Amino acid sequence: MKKKIRIVVKIKYILILLTIFMLSFVIYSYTKGDGIGTIKSAALYIVSPVRNAYSSIIKRREERKERGATAQELQAQIDALKAENEALKLKVEYYRADEYELDELRTLMELKDKYAEYDMTGATVIAKSSDGWISEFTIDKGSRDGIKVDMNVLAGSGLCGIVTQVSENSSVVSTIIEDDMNVSAVSSATRDMCIVSGDLELMSEGYIRIMHISIDAKMAEYERIITSSTSSKYLPGILIGYACDITDDPNGLTRSGHLIPAVDFAHMENVLVITRTKKDIYR
Amino acid sequence: MILIISLVFILLASFFLQTGVFSMIPYFTSPNLLLVCTFTVAILRGQDTGMLFGAATGLLLDLTGGGVFGFYGMIYMYIGYGCGLLNQHISIDTPFVPFFVCMGCEVIYHFYIFLFRFVLRGRLGLPVYFQDIILPELVISTVFALFIYGLLHYLNDRLEAYEERRALIA
Numbered sequence: 001m002k003k004k005i006r007i008v009v010k011i012k013y014i015l016i017l018l019t020i021f022m023l024s025f026v027i028y029s030y031t032k033g034d035g036i037g038t039i040k041s042a043a044l045y046i047v048s049p050v051r052n053a054y055s056s057i058i059k060r061r062e063e064r065k066e067r068g069a070t071a072q073e074l075q076a077q078i079d080a081l082k083a084e085n086e087a088l089k090l091k092v093e094y095y096r097a098d099e100y101e102l103d104e105l106r107t108l109m110e111l112k113d114k115y116a117e118y119d120m121t122g123a124t125v126i127a128k129s130s131d132g133w134i135s136e137f138t139i140d141k142g143s144r145d146g147i148k149v150d151m152n153v154l155a156g157s158g159l160c161g162i163v164t165q166v167s168e169n170s171s172v173v174s175t176i177i178e179d180d181m182n183v184s185a186v187s188s189a190t191r192d193m194c195i196v197s198g199d200l201e202l203m204s205e206g207y208i209r210i211m212h213i214s215i216d217a218k219m220a221e222y223e224r225i226i227t228s229s230t231s232s233k234y235l236p237g238i239l240i241g242y243a244c245d246i247t248d249d250p251n252g253l254t255r256s257g258h259l260i261p262a263v264d265f266a267h268m269e270n271v272l273v274i275t276r277t278k279k280d281i282y283r
Numbered sequence: 284m285i286l287i288i289s290l291v292f293i294l295l296a297s298f299f300l301q302t303g304v305f306s307m308i309p310y311f312t313s314p315n316l317l318l319v320c321t322f323t324v325a326i327l328r329g330q331d332t333g334m335l336f337g338a339a340t341g342l343l344l345d346l347t348g349g350g351v352f353g354f355y356g357m358i359y360m361y362i363g364y365g366c367g368l369l370n371q372h373i374s375i376d377t378p379f380v381p382f383f384v385c386m387g388c389e390v391i392y393h394f395y396i397f398l399f400r401f402v403l404r405g406r407l408g409l410p411v412y413f414q415d416i417i418l419p420e421l422v423i424s425t426v427f428a429l430f431i432y433g434l435l436h437y438l439n440d441r442l443e444a445y446e447e448r449r450a451l452i453a
Contacts, residue, residue, distance in 0.1 A: 022357045203415075
């Protein structure tokens with residue numbers, strides 16, 4: 001008579017085995033960085049369509065709401081937009097005059113290609129991180145649309161984060177408010193170097209930390225802080241936010257303070273990805 | 284077989300709800316549904332199921348996030364294993380089980396993240412983190428835990444009745 005062979009393994013041993021397995025993964029991915037990037041991007045590829053579904057439902061509902069508006073409301077909207085359009089046209093005329101001057105000055109300073117306009121592509125946020133400790137989000141564009149790791153991501157007018165993981169149809173973006181993110185930056189008028197560093201403790205007050213400002217920097221309160229050209233991943237000239245509460249550090253050599261980010265991180269639905277990395281441009 | 288299919292379904296459903304739906308609502312703290320499901324499954328079905336469910340949950344989070352691989356896998360696995368111990372020692376009908384277990388698991392989970400992601404880098408602002416991150420999530424997760432525990436308890440009863448019937452036929 002054949003006896004069924006049953007292997008009985010104590011649960012404790014499976015636990016130890018799995019622990020060793022995971023620990024080795026932790027060590028491997030910590031030392032290698034993107035050692036398992038392909039498995040991760042495959043997983044992202046699989047889960048993205050479902051995540052996409054929810055954001056497209058919301059979008060469709062908004063569209064329907066707009067379509068359901070009455071003629072009167074639409075007329076009012078058109079009038080408002082017309083007025084705005086006139087105002088914007090006037091502004092463009094002003095700017096056009098400035099642009100010639102700017103171009104001339106730039107050619108004089110040989111800065112032309114450095115501040116060339118960046119090509120951008122729009123993307124929708126389809127998922128956010130699972131808990132409050134991390135501030136990552138997933139967008140609905142991936143390598144199929146030309147997204148690569150280390151591309152800068154903007155929201156509205158300011159820098160919002162950087163692409164850290166790419167799959168074919170979606171990618172993960174780490175925001176600059178994340179606790180371990182550092183961006184080298186510069187003040188736009190006085191050109192004082194500094195480091196913008198995410199800090200979870202300050203985030204509740206709506207700030208990020210700004211530090212390593214030289215003690216004799218002439219940075220004014222609420223001055224615009226933009227990305228610096230010394231950064232290895234961030235393209236130069238992107239607005240990060242406005243500096244405030246700058247005080248001297250106890251060491252007497254540097255100053256530090258707070259930075260009001262230009263991006264509203266709580267309401268991010270659509271973002272812009274700059275489709276060239278710093279490496280592409282400065283190769 | 285039915286157990287495995289339903290577990291996979293529960294895992295995926297709570298994953299999509301947590302990362303794709305609840306976390307997208309501004310100014311709303313997303314309940315940690317994956318944690319709630321992990322300890323509920325562990326209490327209802329025992330140590331081995333709980334442990335494997337936890338490991339699968341954690342690895343799914345690791346795979347779709349940008350952090351170190353295996354970080355979440357570890358804590359979810361141990362929470363599944365630890366809560367599975369309760370299965371042998373208390374009745375699953377004991378009142379307030381989800382309430383207290385949820386609070387305990389949330390505290391352990393957040394302390395783990397705080398320890399390995401923040402203390403090691405010299406960031407020690409626990410009071411602020413507690414007020415801004417841990418407390419809101421703990422409260423909302425506990426509320427959700429009461430409902431999810433009830434729902435999964437009911438499903439588990441149905442499944443056990445079905446298994447008994449099948450055993451009788453066979």
